[in-house]
Amino acid sequence: MPLLQGRSSSPNACDGDLIIVQEKYNALTPVVLRAGSFLNNRYGRFAHDDVIGHPLGRRWEAKSHPGTGSGTQACAGFVHALKPTPELWSLAMFHRTQIVYPHDSAVITLFLDLRPGQVLIESGTGSGSASVAFARAVAPLGQVRSFEFHKPRADAAQKDFRALGLEHVVKVTGGVDVVKQGFLGVNDGEADAVFLDLPAPYLMGEEVARVLKPNGTVCTFSPCLEQVQKSAEMFRKGPFHSVRTVTAPVRTYETREQILGTPGFDELQESQKDVANPALNDESSRHRKRQRIELSGSTRRKLKTAGAERLEMADKNDGRHDGRVIRVAARLHSRPFSSMKGHTSYLTFARRKRGNVKASPNNGAGPKLLLGDAKSGADGSGISRRESCIIS
Numbered sequence: 607m608p609l610l611q612g613r614s615s616s617p618n619a620c621d622g623d624l625i626i627v628q629e630k631y632n633a634l635t636p637v638v639l640r641a642g643s644f645l646n647n648r649y650g651r652f653a654h655d656d657v658i659g660h661p662l663g664r665r666w667e668a669k670s671h672p673g674t675g676s677g678t679q680a681c682a683g684f685v686h687a688l689k690p691t692p693e694l695w696s697l698a699m700f701h702r703t704q705i706v707y708p709h710d711s712a713v714i715t716l717f718l719d720l721r722p723g724q725v726l727i728e729s730g731t732g733s734g735s736a737s738v739a740f741a742r743a744v745a746p747l748g749q750v751r752s753f754e755f756h757k758p759r760a761d762a763a764q765k766d767f768r769a770l771g772l773e774h775v776v777k778v779t780g781g782v783d784v785v786k787q788g789f790l791g792v793n794d795g796e797a798d799a800v801f802l803d804l805p806a807p808y809l810m811g812e813e814v815a816r817v818l819k820p821n822g823t824v825c826t827f828s829p830c831l832e833q834v835q836k837s838a839e840m841f842r843k844g845p846f847h848s849v850r851t852v853t854a855p856v857r858t859y860e861t862r863e864q865i866l867g868t869p870g871f872d873e874l875q876e877s878q879k880d881v882a883n884p885a886l887n888d889e890s891s892r893h894r895k896r897q898r899i900e901l902s903g904s905t906r907r908k909l910k911t912a913g914a915e916r917l918e919m920a921d922k923n924d925g926r927h928d929g930r931v932i933r934v935a936a937r938l939h940s941r942p943f944s945s946m947k948g949h950t951s952y953l954t955f956a957r958r959k960r961g962n963v964k965a966s967p968n969n970g971a972g973p974k975l976l977l978g979d980a981k982s983g984a985d986g987s988g989i990s991r992r993e994s995c996i997i998s
């Protein structure tokens with residue numbers, strides 16, 4: 607069951623497949639299924655054989671509870687066995703670097719205009735989170751060609767892509783400094799899109815212009831505005847148009863059912879009786895006001911559970927409590943999570959200009975652009991690294 611359809615045609619999980627095990631909504635682990643093996647965690651001992659041959663997206667019951675050895679089914683826990691998606695993978699994967707989270711890769715995929723069959727050039731690969739999202743967009747016939755300076759990191763990412771069944775879509779070139787060496791092996795005008803998650807994307811203008819098709823798109827992922835400024839400057843002076851910067855902040859909400867403590871009207875009424883009584887003198891009024899505050903303070907604590915108790919009573923008594931019909935006070939409440947995962951950055955997009963390319967001396971007015979003579983380029987766009995040119 608690869609991440610993308612292709613390697614296995616079976617709808618069921620197979621021996622050797624990588625799946626995502628969800629223990630809690632925020633606890634996800636990648637597991638490679640092996641016949642005869644077991645997964646052990648705090649919820650129990652899980653037989654891989656219970657998943658192999660079955661569809662994913664289901665509850666996976668433990669054979670025994672941790673610590674009970676061959677305990678009974680009744681005391682064992684459960685997890686969910688899920689099919690990997692780029693979104694789940696980003697949360698379950700081992701983070702070797704900062705990663706691009708799904709809400710950002712969704713926006714990047716949209717504005718890069720990524721579609722099946724396209725070629726995307728990326729650097730750096732990092733942990734491979736963004737690469738997996740892009741791979742889904744361009745698969746099955748497109749390609750993600752990813753460049754990573756750090757060789758062991760590149761190898762680890764390539765291993766992950768193989769495990770996910772993506773080796774036919776994503777190819778990593780490790781040990782390459784793209785700022786100095788460029789996108790090695792990529793032909794002029796070969797790329798539909800370029801994605802840069804690097805410390806200095808603003809040094810890549812020439813190389814991006816070389817590999818992009820006319821009207822191809824580029825995105826730089828920058829954590830700070832200084833980088834954005836420099837990248838925008840590079841795009842403005844180079845053969846690019848439609849420069850824009852966006853952010854995609856995420857705000858997730860938790861929704862839970864709460865039973866509200868309904869006000870204790872009986873007690874409140876008693877304590878408020880005198881408030882509107884004009885016959886009371888000032889001193890007495892102040893005293894009673896103090897009493898009221900104290901009383902409502904103490905009853906407030908009691909009332910926290912009052913709603914729950916009344917509901918329980920009403921449940922047993924046909925919706926009535928003390929002879930009165932009571933209102934059900936259970937409500938759904940949503941509020942933003944206090945901590946949210948999302949390494950959000952500034953996303954700066956631009957498009958490669960179409961049009962004539964003419965040779966021009968670089969007079970130091972902007973980044974030198976290595977564009978080409980009109981006959982070169984994979985698509986005849988006339989872009990190569992051989993001459994220094996600008997687009998008119």
Ligand SMILES: C[S@@+](CC[C@H](N)C(=O)[O-])C[C@H]1O[C@@H](n2cnc3c(N)ncnc32)[C@H](O)[C@@H]1O
Pocket residue numbers: 703704705706707729730731732733734735736737753754755756759782783784785786803804805
């Ligand atoms: C923040 S990580 C990329 C994370 C990746 N986008 C993801 O979603 O997992 C940046 C990566 O760029 C690599 N890098 C930095 N400078 C580079 C360069 N000049 N050439 C190639 N890779 C570079 C780093 O080694 C690092 O792994």
